[in-house]
Amino acid sequence: MAIREEDVRARPGRPRDPACDAAILQAALEVFAEEGYAGVSIDGVAARAGVGKATIYRRWASKAELVVEAVRCGASVDDRLPDTGDLRADLTSMMQPLIDRLRGDDAKLLTMFAVERQREPELQEQFNQSVIGKKREHLRHLVALAIERGELPPDTDVELIAEVPPALIWHHALYGLPMADDFLERILNMLIPARP
Amino acid sequence: MAIREEDVRARPGRPRDPACDAAILQAALEVFAEEGYAGVSIDGVAARAGVGKATIYRRWASKAELVVEAVRCGASVDDRLPDTGDLRADLTSMMQPLIDRLRGDDAKLLTMFAVERQREPELQEQFNQSVIGKKREHLRHLVALAIERGELPPDTDVELIAEVPPALIWHHALYGLPMADDFLERILNMLIPARP
Amino acid sequence: MAIREEDVRARPGRPRDPACDAAILQAALEVFAEEGYAGVSIDGVAARAGVGKATIYRRWASKAELVVEAVRCGASVDDRLPDTGDLRADLTSMMQPLIDRLRGDDAKLLTMFAVERQREPELQEQFNQSVIGKKREHLRHLVALAIERGELPPDTDVELIAEVPPALIWHHALYGLPMADDFLERILNMLIPARP
Amino acid sequence: MAIREEDVRARPGRPRDPACDAAILQAALEVFAEEGYAGVSIDGVAARAGVGKATIYRRWASKAELVVEAVRCGASVDDRLPDTGDLRADLTSMMQPLIDRLRGDDAKLLTMFAVERQREPELQEQFNQSVIGKKREHLRHLVALAIERGELPPDTDVELIAEVPPALIWHHALYGLPMADDFLERILNMLIPARP
DNA sequence: ACATAAGCGAGACGGTACGTCTCGTCTTCTG
């Protein structure tokens, strides 16, 4: 996660220019999409954003952090963690946007990011902490609640079930397997017993 | 892809020393397994292999090509396609070796290979056809047979179910999630209804 | 010639550290004096100066430029132009210091400087005008006066005689011929008839 | 001096191809004249001469030896060591060709060679041994004979006098001082007392 | 109102790896 000040604005001195944040993230995203992680250079991003390097390092501690945030924003990975009391609805609300994106224009960006993560431990670390972790936790939470409500049998393997949707989605994306409109529906049908 | 000679041996001059190929690939593989892609440096590989840098660049045009080939050679895959008439047994026989390798020393190797495949369409294509495709086909075949035998309900989503084990295994591997000894058992428990 | 800034200090950004200039030139000079031109390596100079390679290449475009400047700075010349009325004394006073330096630690430095001048016409030009020219003129002046005083015969070839001492000194230096303590004395004995 | 077989031709096997000698020396000379010593690379010379590298190293032990011989041949530095019994004549016969060459088209080649010698200790060493040494020895020999014959006074400083002509010639060449047609004559007039 | 503290563009700095080049040696095959 970036070194974002969450609010403070109690700090003395000149405040950070929000236009810089935008310009930097935009530039980073463009370069990443064009050249991949290795093609991103801080000097290059700074130049393209019309910004000094210090202005970047004041916000992000490393190239990895910058790229993570850029991709997260750029692909508008949404961080909503829904909890409506209906497992199907919640899972759909969390997973369908990912599927849509992986079937659309962002596909290349997202898979490229997934790939680069493996090549750059820093990147992986950063992303796991800032994004994946929370989602995983929430998925398990939703599954546990569903068991309590009786939507899933009591002996359900929570940790495992919670991984099935993202695992299948990414698996299909990475291997180029087709994901039809009813893809998520089929997954949920497999995981959630039909209501009697 | 590497600058491999087509084996002609009609070229004049001193032939390439095959011992160098081996030493370089071995060294690259070791460093890669220990430090990951970013940790591989040509100077380091050259030193460890007891070889000049030029000897590496004579064979591969860049670090990326070298690593791809090293991993491809190092990660030899086994391709048994069992069919004993028992789904649990067959899936175990197909999937457990993969899990074992992904939990063992080859883990980084295999995951990085999975990653590099994404960057080299040719490699991906070839690998899909020669290995993955057959396995996928066989898995579906096994699932279909299990339905016929009544081990799985008749309305089972064959294509989807068949992807779940590899998807979950790779998902855990790629995200560094723990895979305990009973990992495959839990997957099978989830997929296959308990025998009454 | 080096990429010297004209001292403007109107440039934006962090100014160059003068201590680096000094350290690099010093290190280059030392290596050069010890190992000769071919023995100078940028990595070596950088290491000895405690400086990154980029810091050198930011200032000089190549090894050659660096060495030229280092030597030029290191080989400061003295330019006394004596005129006591005694040819032997004046010539000794002008030439002995040169011999001493060429026999001492500065030998390699000075000869290499003489060499580099040949490769850098600009340097040669400037040096000829500012140092050599005046010395040559003064030598001829001294010889002419000596003729008037009768220390030398009236038909002496002024221009030629005036070149003999420096020519012989540099010739011996460049070819590594020995220059004993009485070297200058022998030259003068050859040129100036013994007083009756 | 090169590893020339001076004669042998008693060796078994295929004799060396004299055309190779010529092609290599020619190529080396061209590159040297165009690019200077540092610009000469064995690979480059081999390619330009249409010859394998081994064929060069079979004849010369190093780049320095090759370049020395190439320049010596190319500038047709003649190795005649005349001894007619007349000092003026012998000195003229030895020195005038050098002056002519330094005033003519070979000037650049020769001075460049003189310069590069200083930069490359190997080169200097090679050249001193193979060319300069013998000439210097012979000059001293001639001077000694002239003293015996009474052409020079008995107290003449042999070693010093012998160096004056080459020292003055090279001094003038390197500093761009004019050398008129009577340049050598003036030197000899200075050194050799007029015949009574 | 104006000092203070931080932001900003620019770019220097010590490092490290890159990919290229040359050296002088070694190894194959063909005449």
Place this chain on the structure above:
DNA sequence: CAGAAGACGAGACGTACCGTCTCGCTTATGT
């Protein structure tokens, strides 16, 4: 054996980034 071709170990070259550190300047705020 000579010769053409070219692989080999070694190591310097000059470039490009990284992440940090000054510079001189600008911009809010808080007293």
